Each structure stands twice: as C-alpha cells, then as structure tokens.
Amino acid sequence: GQSLEQPSEVTAVEGAIVQINCTYQTSGFYGLSWYQQHDGGAPTFLSYNALDGLEETGRFSSFLSRSDSYGYLLLQELQMKDSASYFCAVTSGGYQKVTFGTGTKLQVIP
C-alpha cells in the first residue's frame, strides 16, 4: 500500500519562508502533488512533480527526490491568507490512484 508522512502543524511569521516536508512509500510511483485547503473549503491543486528537481509557481515551489522518496513544498513571502492545511499526494499504479497524506496545518502569525 501507500503511506505518506508530513508534519501535523507548522507555524511561521508573515513575510517569512516555510518548508513543508513529505516522505512517502509506494509502488508504481508516478508523481507527487500538493494541495491547499482552507477551513470549510475544498482542496485546491498547487503543484505536481513527476521528475526530480524544483518546480516554481509564483510564491510556491515544490521539490521532489525520487531516490529518497521525499518532497517538499516551499512557501515564500508568507501572507496571512496562506494559513491553511497543505496536503501532499502520491499518484501511483497503472490507474493513477491518488493517495493523500494527513495534512500539515500552517498557521501564519503577524
């Protein structure tokens, strides 16, 4: 089966940089995704890494190391609106099953 581990909570200061790590165990790995979810809302897609390296989208970047089964989400210039839960998710198997981690609750403080 699949398993993903990420920290349960992170607190960071507005304007700072925060990194949320994710380690995974799976077979038939395709790629690692990141999602943001505000309280009471639906998850929204942030990024996807299929190959090793860094992907940058605005203030958000995502990194993948397939050999280490490890990835991270980097949020720069933190804003109060970035306070949310962040989930890593693995796409695996022939039918591209998508399995989520338990999420990291990010609190941005002034």
Add this chain to the structure above:
Amino acid sequence: NAGVTQTPKFRVLKTGQSMTLLCAQDMNHEYMYWYRQDPGMGLRLIHYSVGEGTTAKGEVPDGYNVSRLKKQNFLLGLESAAPSQTSVYFCASSRSTGAGELFFGEGSRLTVL
C-alpha cells in the same frame, strides 16, 4: 463553468438508512474519485473510476458502493449507513493525462445518527 458538483451538500441519516451521493463533472474528465475526510485523518480514498463502466477500490471501500454509468457522473452509495460513516465526502475528477491535478467538488457533509 460548473466544474465538479456534488449533491446533496448536507444530509442527516439514521443508522441503517441508505442514500446516494451524486458527483457530476462537466470537464469531460476520464478519472473520478470519492474521498472522505475526517479530522486528523486527511483525505482517504474510497473508490475511484478510470472511465465509464469501470470502478476500483481505494483505501477504505467497505460499506460503500459506486457506479459510473455515464462519463460525467460518479455515484457513491451507502446501503446501510453507520455512525462511523459520518464524514465530509469529496468528489474529484482529473484528465487521464492530468499530471496529478484533481479538481474537487465543494464537499458533502453527512451525519449518521
């Protein structure tokens, strides 16, 4: 563009009752998924479908059934609801070449008494 629409958004059931959650997407996506979300548990995959007429089990399929008779619709059924099925249910869809990008519905909050 409606995207992914779930109905109903809220429902209260008594133990043993049955119900069906409907997910509809208008993006012509091949893949569709049903997840449940409980506090501290993240999103757990119940069932998913890679195309019309095909379904597969996820991490927590027991107590649920699904059907994908039309490409745009994915139904999640509870034959005999139990309090343990109290949860928020999310439907999602993606292209077959969607690079891990799922589009989610707004969620359906189900309470089983």
